[in-house]
Amino acid sequence: MEARYDPKSIEEKWQRVWAEERTWEVSNEPDERPKSYVLEMLPYPSGEPHIGHLKVYSVGDALAHFRRRRGMRVLHPMGYDAFGLPAENHAIKTGQHPRISTERSIRQFREQFRSWGISIDWSRELGTHEPEYYRWTQWLFLKLYERGLAYRNEAAVNWCPNDQTVLANEQVVDGRCERCGSAVEVRQLEQWFFKITEYAQRLLDDLETVQWPAHVVTMQRNWIGRSEGARVSFRCESIGKDYEVFTTRPDTLFGATFFVMAPEHPDVLRLNDSAEVREYVNRALTESHEERGAAEKEKTGVPLGRTVTNPVTGEEIPMFVSDYVLMEYGTGAIMAVPAHDERDFQFAQRFGLPVRRVIGSPNGDDALPYTGDGVMVGSGRFDGMHNREAFGEIVAWLEAEGRGRAAVNYKLRDWLLSRQRYWGCPIPVVYCDADGIVPLPEDELPVLLPDVEDYAPKGRSPLAAAEDWVRTTCPKCGGEARRETDTMDTFVDSAWYFLRYCDARNDRAPWDRAVVDRWMPVDQYIGGVEHAILHLMYARFLTKALADLGLVGFQEPFTNLFTQGMITRDGAKMSKSKGNVVSPREYVERYGADTARTYILFIGPPEQDADWSDQGVEGIHRFLARLWRLGVEVAERTDASEADPRGEPTALLRKAHWAIEKVTQDLGERFALHTAISAVIELVNDAYRDKEELYGSAEGRSQLRFAAATAASLIFPFAPHLGSEVYELLTGRRVWEEPWPEHDPALLEEDTFELIVQVNGKLRDRLRAPAGASREEQERLARESEKVAQRLDGRELVKTVVVPGKLVNFVVR
């Protein structure tokens, strides 16, 4: 017998079968089976897949296999998020077209995914850079534009000086470019936006309809940042204009002793255009987010030499400009209540402004600023009221006077989607002197990305250099027009790919609604937490917009979300500079894909970070080899006719049924893939322990053969090649065509159980007791235990606790 587990030949054999027979393709025609859409987040193809990819697809594939064999029609597609900066930066360095390097990476990804044996429906494969795909990205842009959800506007935007492009707020982390780490500058530019703010409330509300990890929901909630408060008007008599502010504390209005505007506020220079103010404003505008953002920074500002009227006190309060007020939030101006707000307090200290207490603290503590609740003071007829009550009363008063109203404000800002870069989806509009912004008609799509000589960004899109391409005619008047040269944020491409998969080869529309409505929403979405806000928020927004357009029939794209943890090495994040990168290919070549996949799932709970260990890989490889040898040996030493277990159930047969139940629960009811694998290991260990004895009888052989085939069947979702191989060896059948096994509950029932006997809650003895023992019987058995009798002797029995089928606890004094 050639007793060597050879993953290479086994894996190649089954991969060939799956490719030739297109085993994992699924039709869009519904059948009696319930559907399940299992999706991992779209990979960005750069070089080769890394260990994180191996993990996410190992998790998703285990689930896809399990659900198929449980009788579901499973959609499990693959594609590539192919536009983007790394490929373009590579092009700048080498002069090679980003399409070349991107498509090279895609080939490598595809080849690796195949070598991992992931069960993908390759007939739906897509790349977001293909005209067949981005044609529809452009089409969606036009739909949003028609609906007023895409607009062009000048605004203070984040500018990355290194990547030479604007960024969305979500792509700025700690004042730095999320991609390259450069300090982000603020620039006043005209850009394209999607009106995601219009969906703020719905994005918030519908978080309650999805089953997502709590921390992701919390992050989205915080990002949307809903605050309830009021808008209040402050009149500036000297120029005869009302300025509105948003406040969450209308109850402190009597304590508003000054008024502050953001440097970007359009009226600042109108109120005061002195050199000092100009200089302050200019400095604030050019300061990076990081410099400006620090909360610890000392407050700065300049008085504007004007006043506004506090609407409740009638008092004239001074106006300032200061960079601690943000133009993007609320109205870009605030009422300052130094007694009850930290920041206003700091500013007041710095500028010697009055601090007026209007809420008392319940413990009589008179330290200011005080931000808690209490009883109103110094607030006219509201004095004596609790501030929570005064909140509503003051808003009602403002409304009656026409000086304000209740209002809700969100931190969420519109999605800035234009980028001054080359390797992205062209925005399908033109600029015409006569007609202004003109969207292209649908039949002119796709607007193909032209080839250019130079990819280097120069503060404007490299596309602007393609003069022949830029010059075009206006679809409205036929006159001269210029094309939009910005491209779209790649997050637009990935905000709808899951819809395209449903109907990937449709060339008349992005999808057929009936088809999409049958597959969507995604039943299980799997990916990393790093997308908790960006991608997931954008995809949710787009889905809602499409629902409003009547293009899809659901509100949320991802019913269940699973966020997998990172794989570290020596406790640290893998990086080239640390030299601790684990290459999946290396391990797949050395041990086989089954070992790599099973190990990465066995290492720990998939949602947690886990540290890669070469010794751990060896351990799992040993287990798979053990299972393979068991299969070979059992196939040789038992008869195929003995496949069905017969005779008195042995411990091993019971163990097989126990493993079936365990794996089914771990895979079906939770994401406990690591404990599912443990259960199969236990089954194989028991088979080794018992096999020599079982070979001795026909009945024993039949049960052994069943146990080995069951182990193969249960390991299949994790190690599909080995599972297929061993299962075929023992049954002659294809494991993926077999229904998922079901355990026989009768076989899990034992005649006796281990009765735990405690005295004062401490374990004192373990006894065998008959399965159906009554409480009295259990207690009697426990009392008969010598060890227990010794401890009960001469002491007063206070109480006896009996848990049927489990334990007896004697409480003595």
Place this chain on the structure above:
RNA sequence: GCGGAUGUGGCGGAACCGGUAGACGCGCCGGCCUUAGGAGCCGGUGGGCGCUUGCCCGUGGGGGUUCGAGUCCCUCCAUCCGCACCA
């Protein structure tokens, strides 16, 4: 500062409803097989004391609820993550 998560052997982790703490794997120790093995097979492995049967301690620290707590409550500590001048 605010919000969230986590803390169990030498290591990764298990224990699902409050009921045998440490499944499974790694590592380590011992044995078998072998010309030899870093191959395979079998056994042991939380700590301490007796070292045979047994006893005591033990799930980050302290306190509480309970017949009984890794699990529930309070409190403190540590680590990680997210947000952070959002009015």
